[in-house]
Amino acid sequence: MPTGYRHTRDDDIVYPEDEYELTEDGRIPIPYRRTAKYKDGNTIDWLHEEGLERERNHALRSQAGIRGILLPALESARLWFIVIATGIGIGIAGAWLDVLVKWLGDLREGRCSYGFFYNSNACCTGLSPGELCEDWQSWGDYLRIKSILGHSLLQASIYVVLAIAFAGSAAYLVVTYAPHAFHTGIPEIKAILGGYVFDSFFSPWTLLIKALGLALAVASGLSLGKEGPLVHVACCMAYLLSQLFKEFRHNEAQKRRVLAAAAAAGVSVAFGSPLGGVLFGLEELDTFANESDVMWRGFVASAIAAVSLQWVNPFGTTKLVLFQVTFVSDTWRLFELIPWITLGVIGGILGSLLIKLNVEIALYRRNSVLNDWPVLEVISVSAVTAAVSYLIVFARVQTSELVANLFQECDSAKGDYHGLCNPTATLENVFLLCLTAILKIVLTAWTFGMMVPAGIFLPTIGIGACLGRAMGLIMQSLYRAHPTAWIFLSCPPDPSVRCISPGFYAVIGASAMLGGVTRMTISLVVILFELTGALSHVLPIMICVMTSKWVGDALGKEGIYSAWIAMRRYPWLPPATYRDAGETGATLMKPLARVVAIRDAVTTVRELRALLAAHDFHGFPVIDSHNEFVGYATKQELGTVLERLQLDESGGDLDKTCTFSATNRLRVDALERVDLSDALEASVIQLRKEVPQELVVNMFQKLNLRQILFTHAGKLTGLVTKRDVVDLLTRQFPHAAALCEHPPHRQ
Amino acid sequence: MPTGYRHTRDDDIVYPEDEYELTEDGRIPIPYRRTAKYKDGNTIDWLHEEGLERERNHALRSQAGIRGILLPALESARLWFIVIATGIGIGIAGAWLDVLVKWLGDLREGRCSYGFFYNSNACCTGLSPGELCEDWQSWGDYLRIKSILGHSLLQASIYVVLAIAFAGSAAYLVVTYAPHAFHTGIPEIKAILGGYVFDSFFSPWTLLIKALGLALAVASGLSLGKEGPLVHVACCMAYLLSQLFKEFRHNEAQKRRVLAAAAAAGVSVAFGSPLGGVLFGLEELDTFANESDVMWRGFVASAIAAVSLQWVNPFGTTKLVLFQVTFVSDTWRLFELIPWITLGVIGGILGSLLIKLNVEIALYRRNSVLNDWPVLEVISVSAVTAAVSYLIVFARVQTSELVANLFQECDSAKGDYHGLCNPTATLENVFLLCLTAILKIVLTAWTFGMMVPAGIFLPTIGIGACLGRAMGLIMQSLYRAHPTAWIFLSCPPDPSVRCISPGFYAVIGASAMLGGVTRMTISLVVILFELTGALSHVLPIMICVMTSKWVGDALGKEGIYSAWIAMRRYPWLPPATYRDAGETGATLMKPLARVVAIRDAVTTVRELRALLAAHDFHGFPVIDSHNEFVGYATKQELGTVLERLQLDESGGDLDKTCTFSATNRLRVDALERVDLSDALEASVIQLRKEVPQELVVNMFQKLNLRQILFTHAGKLTGLVTKRDVVDLLTRQFPHAAALCEHPPHRQ
DSSP: SSSSSTTTTOOOOOOOOSSSSOOTTOOOOOOHHOOOOHHHHHHHHHHHHHHHHHHHHHHHHHHSTTTTHHHHHHHHHHHHHHHHHHHHHHHHHHHHHHHHHHHHHTTTTEEETTTOOOHHHHTTTTTOOTOOOEEEHHHHHHOOOOOHHHHHHHHHHHHHHHHHHHHHHHHHHHHHHGGSSSSSSSHHHHHHHEEEOOGOOOOOOHHHHHHHHHHHHHHHTOOOHHHHHHHHHHHHHHHHHHHHHHHHOOOOHHHHHHHHHHHHHHHHEEETHHHHHHHHHHTTTTGGGGGGHHHHHHHHHHHHHHHHHHHOTTSSSSOOOOTOOOSSSSSOGGGGGHHHHHHHHHHHHHHHHHHHHHHHHHHHHSSSGGGOOOHHHHHHHHHHHHHHHHHHHOOOSHHHHHHHHHHSSOOOOTOOOOTTTTTHHHHHHHOOOOOHHHHHHHHHHHHTTTSSSSSSSSHHHHHHHHHHHHHHHHHHHHHHHOOSSGGGSSSSSOOTSSSOOHHHHOOOOOOOOOOOOOOOHHHHHHHHHHOOOGGGGHHHHHHHHHHHHHHHHOOOSSSSHHHHHHHHHOOOOOOOOOOOOOOHHHHHEEEGGGGGEEEEEEEEEHHHHHHHHOOSEEEEEETTTTTEEEEEEEEEHHHHHHHHHTTTSSSSGGGGGOOOOOOHHHOOGGGGGOOOGBBSSOOEEOOOSSSSSHHHHHHHHHOOSSEEEETTEEEEOOOOOHHHHHHHHTOOTTTTTTTTTSSSOOO | OOOOOOOOOSOOOOOOGGOOOOOSSOOOHHHHHTTOOOOOOBOOHHHHHHHHHHHHHHHTTTTSSTTHHHHHHHHHHHHHHHHHHHHHHHHHHHHHHHHHHHHHHHHHHETTTTTTTHHHHHHTTTTTTTTTSSSSEEEEHHHOOOHHHHHHHHHHHHHHHHHHHHHHHHHHHHHHHHHGGGSHHHHHHHHTTTOOOOOGOOOOHHHHHHHHHHHHHHHHSSSSBBBHHHHHHHHHHHHHHHSSSSSHHHHHHHHHHHHHHHHHHHHHHHHHHHHHHHHHHHHHHHOTTOHHHHHHHHHHHHHHHHHHHHOOTTTTOOOOOOOOOOOOSSSGGGGGHHHHHHHHHHHHHHHHHHHHHHHHHHHHHHHHHHGOOOHHHHHHHHHHHHHHHHHSSHHSSSSHHHHHHHHHHOOOOOOOOOTTTTTTHHHHHHHHHHHHHHHHHHHHHHHHHHHHHBBSSHHHHHHHHHHHHHHHHHHHHHHHOOOOOOGGTSSSSSSSSOOOOHHHHHHHHHHHHHHHHOOHHHHHHHHHHHHOGGGGGGHHHHHHHHHHHHHHHHSSSSOOOHHHHHHHHHHOOSSSOOSSSOOOOOSSSSGGGGSSSTTTTTTTTTHHHHHHHHHSSEEEEEOTTTTTTEEEHHHHHHHHHHHTTTSSSSGGGGEEEEESSSHHHTTSOOGGGGEEEEGGSSSEHHHOTBBBBHHHHHHHHHTOSSEEEETTOOOEEEEEHHHHHHHHHTTTTTTTTTOOSOOOOOO
């Protein structure tokens, strides 16, 4: 059952106890005392973690002499070390993945005559311009097959067989060694950055298998991209590096700060788009909204990752821009807004369709026999993909190569890509492009969610580029047919001068499709023009993304990542403004009668132990006998404090009463009580149940809370947890929690 | 005394009372009932405003039939109308300002022979390439002055006299009609978006004078730019448009949402940088962090503003990119990082220096005789600027023209700009560029803060471009002298092939200087490459901005806008993460003993009236006789509710007791009490005074609060207001509140 949703509480990360020396009086030193040990599936308590960090900082700074200066500086240096090392690491890893993918991909078509490990480009370097490369041989030529039929058959079967072999081994690796390495990883990372605990998502095995499996999956020609998985790989690197240092290992909030920077670096490498990386973090991962320092670190990580990618320079182009476009002219004409906005509308509709299709297929996969045969599913899909793709000329090459060609203007010097520039074959080309787009929509909707690492960006760009180029070709042939029509008045009157750039229409189509699928806005625009270098055309791209998002939002609010988060029921709060319909906090609240609480100066140690054993809640409110609110204590802290008391297990210690507050302590005889006030949290948020529900939701969104307690005139009236708010906000999504088996316990 | 700091509570905006019809039972209808009337100088209560909005929305939606659907839709349409109209308006205004500035600026050197109102470009259109333009005549030629000395003297004196006339009239207009139109406006807008109330900052007069004065000030050749003021103009437009509709007039939170979008549109037009506008709003104005919808609206406003600017197309170039750069090659070499990082360091140092100088001059201006003669100061500075600038060739032209030329590569086809490309005059050029930079630093530090509309961006870019170009020239001459040195190994061995692009060094210099002065990061990078089109060089720009910010932050944490905010003591919370040194909320809190509170079921109407008259606080906590916290009521609400009761002024009504809660109401005889529970706020945040101080600060930053009440076991222990937090966070700034005369009353 390697589908990644049964991770909730199987593997408990326990930190070794011998990492700190006890203080002279035998207590655990402050910086480490309040370490919460979260299990996977929990949600961290940001206030608690920030409190830990604060205590630690304070302890470090108050050290005598030079240590009080050096230790904090060292700590900050460690943070920057992780950020910079992750940037360099993912830059180099990204570059070498590109090389691996290129070699594996080329291997499907042929090999280099003088060395097996050369890809087609490396094999043919050093030739003078115009010289034909004879060292790169197709398998038919290499094996000296003379018959044309035999040659074609051999080529096709090697193509399909290798595709199946790559995809199958990727799936086998994922299923066997690292089930968390499947899919894109972005939904999980969004949830984790928001406070979800999922440490096994970043294990060394996951890192290795995700990177290797990604290369195999991309090379197999499946309809998937490498962007999301690269973000996951970058986060794995940052996580593993952060495990070197106590302050990150023990503090979930600090750990997340580093992960946010790593995610930016991942996008930066995936698209060669350092700015896009920062903005992706800002808009999609919603991390930097909380702290400007995090944004700044993301900026640095992103820049360093791009520098190292460019330094490795896998293909000797010294360019970051992946799909360099060169347009005929820098200007565009107002009438072109009509086809572009049309593309925006199409992108919005098809994007929503792709999301719906993907969700339905995911549900079908889960509830059918496919669930038990993940590797077989991957193999069949890759066989179908390879077979169908081999037949359609535009689908045969890697999606990235297709996109690069679709973005390119027709230029007689560069040659014609599969007849795309042939003015007499416009209709055939439009048909072929639309066919490719439809095929890719179906294949992508199926592929995204199988047991292989898979990103959604590149296939979406491919679909959009096909549609956009088709639209461009239609416009171009219209213009050629009626160069003097009033709509083309702003074009030069001579039809031999180009007025329409079909290549740019492909870029617009890609933006529209991406807007419809991801519902990102500003980061998308930045990524797109960092990808293409089409800075002068930023306005049409913006307008098109706007249209596509508007149309898409009208057809369904969620982007594809939010849909997956909702299906897997991760405790992630969408940042959108929530407006209630007049409800108050009372509607959302779990009332006191249903809350499991500890009673100050009443509950005995034995009862407390029973309580802790019976309930798997994160923590418990403490109230006195008149329901007056005393405080909130986490299960973890209660356990730690109880342990530290070294109670006599057999004797009467277990019948002593637990006290938490100074006033209530006096009600119990000194010999009959144990003081647990240390276990109370310093930061507790209280509200009245009459406050508007939207304020409650807003506080959870902005302050990253885990729970809010409701009191009235000092008396506890109820509580709300993050899970309640998440359920409220995902209520409207029809398949919420469809892919989640074990709803976690909560209070 | 027109210096803009005495606006605190002079002009009270009172909304006409006849805007709504009373309900059948004679009460004010819900949507308008709780309208707070803030005075300038106050801080809005976001929770209160959001509550109003919620009630309004709820009332609209719950209307019967078609009205319940139409009214909310209409409301959303109004919002979009304002956003789109502001975008179009500022786009057109920005374009015409450009035209006006160009004409006024050209007027200083000459006139068009066939029409006074043509600028030099318009005058010379329609010529075939290579033809000399004879229609544009210098004043000397126009007046037929033959003697060379007389010609030069006439030119110089007309140049200086017109500069003084323009600057003087700008200052006169500002001082006489709209004192708030001086300076950049960004600090005020930051504060206003954060909740500061300053309605007179957006008056129609301010709009008019700021736009006109800006054109005059820029044309006068003073060392200032148009960016900040354009943001202010855009915000004025949005504000005035929003006044058309009740829902914005009555709701400060809604008003601010519209202003945030307008600010993005302003930057978009100022730099021709639609993306940069959104990011500026995001990073510098810190507005979109709160809500993704606001970001989305800023995106739309920004795009529309850029489209209308491009549509008006003031100079017939059909380009948004202001300073199009064309580099010799798309690649850069690793060794160039050395001069670039050096530029970053220089930018950081000089940026900090410029801020310090500017602050000192502002303080000197305030405390010296200059304070009483603002127009005279502007006239003298413009005379000095004009005279000195006329002598130095690079400083004579408009800064924008200088920057455009410095960013340009040397190209024999385009001609040589004042000998900048002469390889034998490198030393002279470097000296001249450095001199220009130093001159501009001093002039800018003085000009930014005088009584004219003034932006800091363009002068800073000018300074940086001079320094960068100088560095580029030094590197170029080094390379020419030693083309085979090991450091230049990566360059082509033939020195006639260009390896160093001094034009791009100027771009880098500008980034460095901007980074040092504004301390922005990502929005700066985006603005810079939208300005220049230098997408392939995004990495060096990022690295340079990073370095400059690091160096600058080491020399002083504030950017120039934050420095001005601190000096004027606006209640604006820096978004930076605050870490306390172990303090709790108790340190920050005003303890109960010093809080003016209303006593539930004790205070009489007469006492309450006296209380309201005696204290100018925003609101008062309500407690009962045992200090139990009952609620919080604003002064405004108390007044409204008291008025509504229509008490008998002469009779015994004034001795009735005010009750606020159900429990305490029972303690007073029914005839002896008036019920004021309506006046209590629905959303009140309570904390315990033991919480860490950083949590308190964090809640103020993220939730935009106005006050937090501290309670313990239901009893009020104290309160903290936004002002206390602002004072805490600006404590480290040496000249905090130096430009603020009347510290506002607060509780």
